Amino acid sequence: MLHRKSRVPTLPLHLMLIPAVILTLIYAYGPMFGIVMAFQKYSPARGFFDSKWVGMKNFQYIFNMPDFYQVLWNTVIIALLKIVFSLLVPLALALLLQEIRKKWFIRTIQTSVFLPFFLSWTVLAGVIFEVFSLQGPLNAIFAYLGLEPIMFMGDKEWFRGILIGSDVWKGMGYNMIIYLAAILAINPNLYEAAEIDGASRWKQVVHITLPGIVPIIVLLATLSLGSVLNAGFEQILLLYNPLVYESADVIDTLVYRMGLIDMQFSPAAAFGLFKSVVSVLLVSVSYYLAYRFTNYRIF
Numbered sequence: 001m002l003h004r005k006s007r008v009p010t011l012p013l014h015l016m017l018i019p020a021v022i023l024t025l026i027y028a029y030g031p032m033f034g035i036v037m038a039f040q041k042y043s044p045a046r047g048f049f050d051s052k053w054v055g056m057k058n059f060q061y062i063f064n065m066p067d068f069y070q071v072l073w074n075t076v077i078i079a080l081l082k083i084v085f086s087l088l089v090p091l092a093l094a095l096l097l098q099e100i101r102k103k104w105f106i107r108t109i110q111t112s113v114f115l116p117f118f119l120s121w122t123v124l125a126g127v128i129f130e131v132f133s134l135q136g137p138l139n140a141i142f143a144y145l146g147l148e149p150i151m152f153m154g155d156k157e158w159f160r161g162i163l164i165g166s167d168v169w170k171g172m173g174y175n176m177i178i179y180l181a182a183i184l185a186i187n188p189n190l191y192e193a194a195e196i197d198g199a200s201r202w203k204q205v206v207h208i209t210l211p212g213i214v215p216i217i218v219l220l221a222t223l224s225l226g227s228v229l230n231a232g233f234e235q236i237l238l239l240y241n242p243l244v245y246e247s248a249d250v251i252d253t254l255v256y257r258m259g260l261i262d263m264q265f266s267p268a269a270a271f272g273l274f275k276s277v278v279s280v281l282l283v284s285v286s287y288y289l290a291y292r293f294t295n296y297r298i299f
Helices: 011-039 057-063 068-098 103-118 121-132 137-144 156-184 188-196 201-227 233-239 242-248 251-261 265-294
Strands: none
Touching (some): 011 057, 011 265, 057 265, 068 103, 068 156, 068 201, 068 242, 103 156, 121 137, 121 156, 121 233, 156 201, 156 233, 156 242, 201 265, 233 251, 251 265
16 A cells, blocks of 8 residues: 655745745835836935936946046955955965864964954944054054054055955954865875875875865855955945045945935936846856856755
């Protein structure tokens, strides 16, 4: 006699999803109706339905802005440098920790490196201001050495490096854990065989460790492509000032000033839509590359 396979009832599981779906529709998809502002001369008094339709004029306006290409360049270069160093610094740190034999020391380093990841940019911005201020400890060291103090937070040359360095410092603990997990997944017999053959620790890293974690490196790199136009709005907004706009102003901060400070709602919406379209294309390309080279897929 054949017995039917028992099925797990899925209706309760689907019912549990209803609150999340409702919140997503309200806060993620509902505001997308505001995209219509990008094609209007929007006026809050007239609303979406009575504001004048101007077609692509807002896009022509933002593309002809004198700061458009500078802001676009700042966004791309800051985001790319953050991506590159956020991949390489945690990788180097993970490889160094892998060579340490003192477990207590490894745990101490992991905890101290991972701690900034849990702190908000609001807290870290205060720390960064204190460290790099004219009266901060860094300039105090310069003064002790007889050097002139540097206005780090108001110098466009230094400020971009501070943005990139602080972002890498905040997030490197997270990527380091990913790399360490990938290293632990490598067959230890490979290291034993290499040691028997006389391979040094450096050669073991080059010929075993790095090839073993290449799929993870490629995966993280390809998935990072989707965030090329996300240079870190919260971090930059909390740290930057008019003195460094030339090197630190990005798309998100410009849209914030245009829309909420200058009340240019329609151009700001057009700029935001332009960024969203490019970001969707980059995310699609990054997921295709992740599937193509590492067989990673969401669905």
